[in-house]
Amino acid sequence: MNLLDMVREAGVIGAGGAGFPTHVKLETKADYILLNAAECEPLLRVDxxxxxLNTDEILKGFELAARFVDAKKAIIGIKEKHKRVITRLEERVNALQLQDYIEIKKMPDFYPAGDEQVLVYELTNRIVPEGGIPIQVGCVVLNSExxxxxxxxxxxxxxxxxYITVTGDVPTPLTVKVLIGTPILEVLKLSGIHNFEDYAVIDGGPMMGPILENLDGFVTKKHKGFIILKKDHHLIKKKSLNxxxxxxxxxSAxxxxxxCTDMCPRYLLGHSIQPHKMMRAINYSVTDIEGQKSAQLCCQCNLCELFSCQAGLYPKLTNLHYKEMLAKLNLRYKTTKTQLETRSMREYRRLPSKRLTIRLGLNKFDxxxxxxxxxxxxxxxxxxxSQHVGAPAVPAVSVGDKVEVGQTIGKTPENSLGANIHASIAxxxxxxxxxxxxxxGE
Known part of the structure; x- marks a missing residue:
């Protein structure tokens, strides 16, 4: 089997975002392959x-993917504040004799540096088209895990x-490796909290992660972190609004x-998204849904709601409202721009992560x-x-079957986007x- 087949068989997906099947990204050719090591969400520590800890394995996996897509350059994007990690990477890149192929680019500490379109621009100076994906400008993006x-x-x-970070208002913040399928509640208890009556849990980072409706779920390939906060924390109250x-x-306000527009990361890249216009449309009950198609350019980074809006309003939810309406009507935004340029103020509107963490009321948990x-x-x-983008895996086992660790228990439906799943215990x-x-288990 070649690398593509091995990655497909192993069920590799994006380990922290939407869970896009990785083998699909390897089915192309690219100028650059980028390692997203920015980990821009506050409090998360996995990458x-x-x-x-796994420097050589990550570098080797990155190189394998880079050679497979014929990338002329492999670039690691990492925040310059991670000096110890950067030193370790530099040492091992040289030791593996990859210094002429893998470049380490240090990035400022801002949010959302890990947004893949922002990352593409920061590392290559290329701008992904409106509503597009990185491969349209010759880039493939992977994260560290x-x-x-x-x-x-x-x-x-x-x-x-x-690998999951469990942190927040807890006695013992930690990062752990757990089996896929482990009850989430058992992972949460590792933090030292055992009674969650007065707590809420954010699934992922504090900016984009939703509140878990209940704690009875199970760990999937997409989980990156759990942030545990008291129910009366203002971030929990903000995220709880429907x-x-x-x-x-x-x-009303x-x-x-x-x-919300002037600070929007995608607007600053030159895209046509303007959240304040979506707010205007909903305030005046505008029924012309055609005029709201630019809402589909929203990456839901939540910067507008959790930082930019000084009145504490909900621009992101308004964008999401229009995105859902457009999806129901099967309407899609079509760009008319043939060339994009960043807004002139972009350099000065990249939000420092520390300032964001303070605004969120999380600095004492950082x-x-x-x-x-x-x-x-x-x-x-x-x-x-269905822990990935695409069709759910089709069970390849039956009740009563004995399975071993790593055995395929669910396969991607034929001619469908998806990912295999495997037994994590015997x-x-x-x-x-x-x-x-x-x-x-046995």
């Missing part, structure tokens, strides 16, 4: 620790484990200051979350068949539901 999983796939290892309530608040080996072993795991298949395959 930086992986880069330090995905590169590690590509290396593991080249060694015949499937994706059965996940769209209808947000619409009423927006109508938006003064069209346009700060602590180390050191990688910790845990004795957490799941006796039963529940593995989702045991017996005891249940197959609509979205879960449950394994009881």
């Amino acid at each position: 930086q620790q992986l880069m330090e 995905t590169a590690l999983n590509i290396y593991n796939a080249s060694q015949g290892m499937s994706v059965t484990e996940k 769209t209808e309530s947000a619409k009423r608040i927006n109508k 938006c003064e069209q200051c346009r700060m 602590n180390e979350a050191p990688f910790t080996k845990t004795q957490l072993t799941a006796k039963t795991v529940a593995i989702s068949t 045991g017996e298949i005891i249940k197959i539901e609509k979205d879960l395959i449950v394994i009881r």
Whole structure:
């Protein structure tokens, strides 16, 4: 098998974003391949620790992917503040004799440096078209953990484990490696909190992560972190508001200051998105949905809601409202721009991460979350068949079957976008539901 086949068989997906199947990204040719090591969300610590602890494996996986897509250059984008990690990377790049192929580019510490379109511009000076993807400007983007999983796939290892940061208002912030399918509640308890009656949990980073509706779920390949905060924290209250309530608040107070637009990362790249116009449209009950198509350019970084708007309103939810309406009507934004240029003020409107963390009320929780080996072993795991972009995996096992670690238990439907799933423990298949395959350990 070539690398593409090995990555497909191993079920490698983007390890932290939407979960796009990685083998699809390798089916192309590119000028550049970029390693997204920016980890721009406050409080998350996975990528930086992986880069330090698994340096060689990540570099080798990155190089394998780069050579496969015929990239003329492989570039690692990492924030300049991570000096220790950068030193380690430089040492190992030289030791592996990759210094002429892999370049380490240091980035300022701003949000959202890890947005893939922002990253492409920062590292290559190319601007992804409106509504487009990086390959349209000759770039493939992977994150650090995905590169590690590509290396593991080249060694015949499937994706059965996940690295997760558990942090927030907790006694013991930490980063751990757990089996896919582990009950989320068991992972949360590693933080030292055992009674969650007064707490809420953000699934992912504080900017883009939603609040978990319940804690009874299971770890998937996409999970990156869990942020535990008291229910009365203003960030939890802000994220708990529903769209209808947000619409009423927006109508009562938006003064069209346009700060949501002027600070928007995609607008600053030259895209046509203007959240203040979406706010205007909803405030005046504009029914011409055609005029709101630019809402589809929103990357939902949440900067407009959680930092830019001085009145504490909800521009992102307004964009999302129009995106959902447009999707129902099967209407798509079509760009008329043949050439994009960044806005003149972009350099001065990149939001420092520390300033954002203070605004979010998280500065006292912005602590180390050191990688910790845990004795957490799941006796039963529940593995989702749809933990990736695309069609759910089709079960390749039946109730009563015995499985081994790494065995394929769900396959991508034929001629569909998707990813295989694998057993993370040895045991017996005891249940197959609509979205879960449950394994009881031996």
